[in-house]
Amino acid sequence: MKHDEKIAQLHRHMASVGVSPFTTAPPAWRLLWWLGAEVPPPMFLSFPVLAASAGVVFAVLFGLAHWLLPFMPGLSSPIEVMVVAGVAGLVFGLALAAIYRGIARRHGLSSWSDYRGHP
Template sequence: MTFDDHYQLAMTELQGTEILRDNYAPPLHKLLLRLGFSMRPPHYASMPVNMLTTGIPFGILWSGLMWLFVWEDQIGMTVSIALWAGFFAGMLFGIGMAIYYRAAARKHGLSSWTQLAMK
């Protein structure tokens, strides 16, 4: 079974749940698919993959906005402190999102990625 076949089975299963489409096919996920990455929907991805694909963009965006609007003019705030703050914010957000996706998959009784091929 090809990745595209697997992906379509996953999308069909997700559409049969109460989960919103933007939740199981978020914009970053769609972008990575268009760029040629074989990305499982977040509810079928592993915890580390969800941590990285949600935490890294969040940490970069959050620390960049915080630097521009808050930290740039603060005395004692250095770029290295801002980068560490962004790293930890991204890590916490990524962990939270990975836990959320795992809990939502269990709540809605979704199959595992490997079980989809057996249906």
């Protein structure tokens, strides 16, 4: 089965068990797929990979947003911004990874290479 066919099958499968399409395929993944990257959906990534990738992206975006749009006037030095962004990224990454691994466990999803549709 081709990557796009597996994605379509996953959408049908997750919709049938009540998982939102935006949980199944978040906007960042949709963009990657549109660009031609054959990355597995987030619920098929390992906890460390998902936590690290989501955490780093969140921390960088959070830091840039604070630097460009100073909406947190209490943080003035770049070190403070980096520490807060790092902690926020860590918390976000761990939470997101826990949520996605919970969904995968609840619905019996194993690896993307073995996925064939409904378990």
